[in-house]
Amino acid sequence: MSLLQKGSRPSAEQRTDGNRLEAATVSISTKTKVQRRRPPSPLSVVTLIVLLGLVVAPLVMVFIGAFLNGAPGLPKSDWSLKAILSVYASPDYLWPLVGTLILAVVTAGLSVVIGTLFAWLVARTNMFIRRVLEWGVILPLFISPFIGAVAWNLLGAPRSGIINTNLRWLLGLDDDAVLINISTMPGVVFVMLLYFMPYAYQLVGSSLRNMDPGLEEASYMNGRGIIATAFKVTLPIVRPALTAAFFMIAILATGVFTIPLALGVNTGFAPLGMHVYLKMTQFPVNPPVAAAIGTLIFWLTLLGIYFYRRSIRNARRFVTLGGKATRRREVKLGWMRVPATVLVALFGLFAAVLPIIALLITALTPYAMTDFRSMQFSLETITQVLGSIDVWNSLLNTVWLSLLAPTLAVLVAFAVAYVVVRERGRLGGALDYLATFPVAVPGIVFAMGILWLYIRTPIYATVAVLTIALVAAFLPTATRFSTTGLMQIDPSLEEAARMSGASRMRAALTITLPLVRPAILAAWSLLFIFASREVNETVLLALPSTRPLAVLAWDHINANDPGAAAVVSILLMLFMAAGLLIARFVFRTRLDSSNL
Amino acid sequence: MAVKQLRTALVAVLAAGALALAGCSSTPAPAPTDDTAGGYDPTTATSTPADDMEALVAAAQAEGALTLYTDGTLATQQAWAAEFTAKYGIQVSIVRDSGGPLYQKFAQEEAAGQGQADIFGNIDALSLDDAIDNGWLTEYTPEGGPAFPADRSRAGYYYPYLMGSSHSVIYNTNNVTPEELAEVQENPLKALADPKFKGRIGLCPPQLAMLAAAFWYQYTDGDGASDVGWEGLADIAANVAIITDTATLTQNVIQGEVDFAFPVADSLVGNALKADPNTPIAFVYPSPTVGTQFGMGVVTDSPHPAAARLFAEWASSLEGSDGLAELSGNLNLREGGVDGRAYSELDWFTPVDLDTVVNSAVYTQDEAFRDAAGPDGDFLGHWSQVFGYAG
Secondary structure, eight states, rough: OOOHHSSSSOOOGOOOHHHHHHHHHHHHHHHHHHHOOOOOOOOHHHHHHHHHHIHHHHHHHHHHHHSSSSSSTTTOOOBBBBHHHHHHHGGHHHHHHHHHHHHHHHHHHHHHHHHHHHHHHHHOOOOHHHHHHHHHHHHGGSHHHHHHHHHHHHHHHTTTTHHHHHHHHHTTOOOTTSSOOOOSHHHHHHHHHHHHHOOOOOOOHHHHHOHHHHHHHHHHHOOOOOHHHHIIIIHHHHHHHHHHHHHHHHHHHHHHHHHHTTTOOSSOOOHHHHHHHHHHHHSOOOOOOHHOOOOOOOHHHHHHHHHHHHHHHHHHHOOOSSSSSSOOOOOOGGGGHHHHHHHHHHIIIIIIIIIHHHHHHHHHHOOOOOOOOOOOOOOOOOOOHSHHHHHHHHHHHHHHHHHHHHHHHHHHHHHHHIIIIIIOOHHHHHHHHHHGGGGGGGGHHHHHHHHHHHSSTTTTSSOOOOOOOOHHHHHHHHHHHHHHHTTSSOEEEEEEEETTTOOOHIIIIIHHEEEHHHHHHHHHHHHHHHHHHHHTTTTTTTTTTTTOOOHHHHHHHTTTOOOHHHHHHHHHHHHHHHHHHHHHHHHHOOOOOTOO | HHHHHHHHHHHHHHHHHHHHHHHHHHOOOOOOOOOOSSOOTTTOOOOOOGGHEEEEEEEEHOEEEEEEEEOOHHHHHHHHHHHHHHOOOOOEEEEEEEHHHHHHHHHHHHHHTOOOSEEEEEEEEHHHHHHHHTBOOOOOTTGGGSSSSSGGTTTTEOOSOOOOEEEEEEEETSSSSSHHHHHHOOOOOHHSGGGGTTEEEEEEGGGOOHHHHHHHHHTTTTTTTSSSHHHHHHHHTTTTTEEEEHHHHHHHHTTTSSSSEEEEHHHHHHHHHHHHHTOOOEOOOOOEEEEEEHHHHHHTSSSSSHHHHHHHHHHHHHHEEEEEEEEHOOEEEEEEEEOOTTTTTSSTTOOOOGGGEEHHHHTTTTHHHHHHHTTTSSSHHHHHHHHHHHO
């Protein structure tokens, strides 16, 4: 007992009746001793080395780059504090820092509120056509946020946007009437909301589906109404998921640059992520300052990661899997049924349907035309783009990337999760943190680190370097899925296999892996979409021979050819839909909020 | 055991450190090639005599491919490259980006010994000169090289195969009244300071490229300063709706989001009209303005040296330069070349007064400008302050 007082607490499964307590205590005490003495397993060491190469080394390169006066490796580059001082010791970046924080918090707050409302409406109420509307909420995942922003610029530009131009003549308004202006900070928040809210919906929706409906039922039985039950029972249970969603979206929003850039916002404020991009693309190009701003964002988001991890930890504590099946009561919305349906449908309309229509119009018109009365359609842009060998090369690269990156990310993440959940060694905590780090750095900054790190290796200018960048970027998501999946599997199953003579590897491969398969396939499906549409991590690293479709679309936007960009974007969406359909038939995995 | 754990951690940290250091190390620039050893070598030659042309074509076709780094318009470059491929059967890959980032990418690859480019082109003469100083562009004089203006080339290294362009004020022909146009044609920047143009103007900031910085510098410290100056720019700032890059600005003018935009290269209007003659876009030249050209040279460490040299020969020939002029709808700088400008016969077009055009090459040598617009100067910050630009 003395060892127990000094050491660890027994775990839930080890807390047992009085007759077994002593034996268990002895066993735990011995385990504690053994755990203390056990060296890191080969798996944990290999995983650590992989994470150091994937995550730490590129980050180190970014920090090194911030202390130079030019890009690392260039002939005139030397050590200098100038970039660091210009970012950390001058007021120039104070307002962008504060503004970025406000933008991140507002976007995350609104995303969580709306995501929670939608998740509740879909999971608990008698809203009309719920399954169809759920697709409207998930569909934005198929659209790259920068493509969505480009589409919204076509839709909501104050003078010439499709919405303003056509509503003016339809409603008989003045020529200078502006019904919607997307090129404003509220416009930026709106578009960010469209493409970040689905993350909140996933997290909260999943939590709602997993909770024991008996708890809500008990509340109703005790006379509480719908609102009181929602606030007193449901909300406290999903609160960890809400917190996790809030910090996840806030972290993502901190590094965003494509949306304000594509919307042409001219408000005198640019978020930090946009400053990074501008320092790497504007005259005079200044990679060290871009790297220094990247490090500033890193410290900021590290704080977010701390809270995000805390909330995930709490979320695990609150998972409630009831052994007794209770039928979930469907909340009758009454007169609110139609407004609620319209509200969720509007989201799908704004986030997916209208942007896709805008892209189709752009692809089918000879130049940017927004007035339906004078629109001329032609298939020339489509035939021209599809006749180019670049598109088919890019499609092939997209196929490789979207297969390789999710597969490798899921494998590495499973190794991390196994070490964290099953081995619980000292390295576990470090690996868990390292696997979360890529979230803390904007994609373009991380890609800069990858570029500086691998430019001297044979894998530069190959699809492999893009794959490495994507695997690193996807690790946080893949690890979250794998860790959660592993935690839901009783370790005694593996222990039984071990006691029957199976090696640890065999037990993991034959017992754990098949059981965790649904979680891994769900992660793979989601990462397949992310890998297909990703631009931030790949734009700096891609060359014509390795360029995926998403980067080709970005190149067309940069080259003043929105029609070609629209065609490539539509092709990309079709590819993602086809990929998911194939995955559904081959792996029997479905992508909806229940498995995300 | 603690020692063992420490050792493991140390090995891991050292592995990460080794990877990071590998990324920092500099690869020495390749030694200059020497083809003085006798016979013609199509992979190291500094020129190709007519008699050796066949050998060059054969060597280039054996290489079978080349990569072109350019900041020209992608669609035009692709169509131009396709003509080269059709003639010689050599595939051309194009890496397209804005001048600054393109040079960063090129420089990092060359410095790391990972050169991908065979031909490097850039609008910024400073970048091209820097590439020569670092030994990344090799000496090669194509047969047609001397037919390009000497003051827009660096003889033996790079020539303006692509085109010449001058910065202009572009406008939407559907949205601008004849009265407004008359005012703008007379003195564009002064006219656009009028409050009646509020919310109708888009600007390209000086941070976009050295050439854009040179344009604005003319109106704050150069020949246009007395007419406009910082005060005049403040009046224009009150009318501005969008500040962004030239490609986006051109789209915004075509779409009708803004009615005027500047400074935008006339070549972008040529591209747009070539793609569709009905595009509602035109331009006027302000006075003064800046002119430039897209220089191109052969890369020293070219993965396909013969194909690169053959491309330089073809690009400098009348066939190559005329083909590009026709495709791009822009000014051909080659002596005896066709005028491909898609707008030169249109009613609204008035040629630029060459006396009012300062070539970008002049600004690359101007110490005062380089200091003011460099990282330690205050010109860019001052401009951002006047226009409320966050970039």
